[in-house]
Amino acid sequence: MGEEERFEFHQLPRDVESEVRAQAKDTAELFEKWCENSNSGAVKNTSILTDHRGLSGRMKFATFLYNSHFQSYQKDSFTLDFFQSPVVNSVLTMPSSSGHPAPLSMASAVTSVEVDQVPCTLLSMNFFDRLKSSGIVRENGAIVKCFDEMYDNFLVSDELRKVLIIKDSENYDVFGAKDRSEFLFKVFTHITLGGPVNQYEDEVKPYLSTGKLLYKTLLTVVKKPSTSKLSIASTVLDVKAKVDEDVVFPWRQVDGGHPQSFCYLIIDNIKRQVTAWYHTWH
Structure with a gap:
């Protein structure tokens, strides 16, 4: 990717919740217990895990296609381009003063990011x-x-x-x-x-x-051809979006952070897809 070329993102109609439900009947039953109003969020095509006992409709997933091959050293520029994308900003939501989810685009334009790569090696x-x-x-x-x-x-x-x-x-x-x-x-x-x-x-x-x-x-x-052993091909990033020095996503600096306010970007470089999984404690 050229020095001045940016990562671009286009939303995909992926429903992570339905994919999880489809894998096991007992899990589907469990999700019926935990989830309400699936796919009924304020933003079209954003699948929402809504735990009626406390997640309050704020645990969400959104998947995007991106345009160029991603390499780990690009994690900061990839994440900044992600949060500065008009498409992403119209899809990701955060709590508002009205009590209803509002698009991230309602916040000030993101100027910087904090990014940590998350180890992802366990298969059992x-x-x-x-x-x-x-x-x-x-x-x-x-x-x-x-x-x-x-x-x-x-x-x-x-x-x-x-x-x-x-x-x-x-x-x-x-x-x-x-x-x-x-x-x-x-x-x-x-x-x-x-x-x-x-x-x-x-x-x-x-x-x-x-x-x-x-x-x-x-x-x-994926399975490595040389050893036939399975390995995880995804890259996982723990991310925060900032305006100047203040965090604006997945929580606002004025509200303070919390262990249950998080956003992960799960990058599949084979399909050139990235899924945002996020939740705001509020």
């Missing part, structure tokens, strides 16, 4: 077996309860949430820094923590099954 849910071996989850899958406490606006009432977010908890080190940086861990964490008034599950299976299918749906996996 065995990664979470330690939840049982450490006593966070019982052998039958039940999540071990604890006394209620508030932490970072979360009501923590079980050992699973403690290990996910409370750094000085007894079991926090069950997952090290490298483990927590993995995209699979982040997917599981976001689904498990939910929204501001989330009613949590008593068993871990729904979180694991939903996390697994969402992870598989968002990523592209």
Whole structure:
């Protein structure tokens, strides 16, 4: 791509939620429990995961086709072009003072970005077996309860949430820094923590099954011809859009950040597609 050529984006009518639903009947039933008003957001063709227990219609997906081959060293310029694209700005939404989603284009023009590449190497849910071996989850899958406490606006009432977010908890080190940086861990964490008034599950299976299918749906996996082993071909970026020094997406600087306000760009360089997965805690 020439030095002055920019990445351009065109929206695709992809429905990530429907793709996840189609993969397993029990997950479809689970999504019926969690999701309302699918594809009924204010922006056409944006699939919305709406957890009636707390995600409040703010967990969203949008997929775009881009024009030129992406290389990892271009992550900053790619992301800036993404957020400065009129197409993207008309599709991505954020909470407004009216309480209804508003296009990102309603905010001031993005001038800079923060970008971190997210490790994405795990191909097995065995990664979470330690939840049982450490006593966070019982052998039958039940999540071990604890006394209620508030932490970072979360009501923590079980050992699973403690290990996910409370750094000085007894079991926090069950997952090290490298483990927590993995995209699979982040997917599981976001689904498990939910929204501001989330009613949590008593068993871990729904979180694991939903996390697994969402992870598989968002990523592209290929088989290496030389070894016949599977590997993940997608690039995942954890991104923030800024106006001058203030974050405007996925949360506004004036509101402060929150672990459940996030935006990931999942880049499939084979198809030249990028999917934005984002949620705003508000």
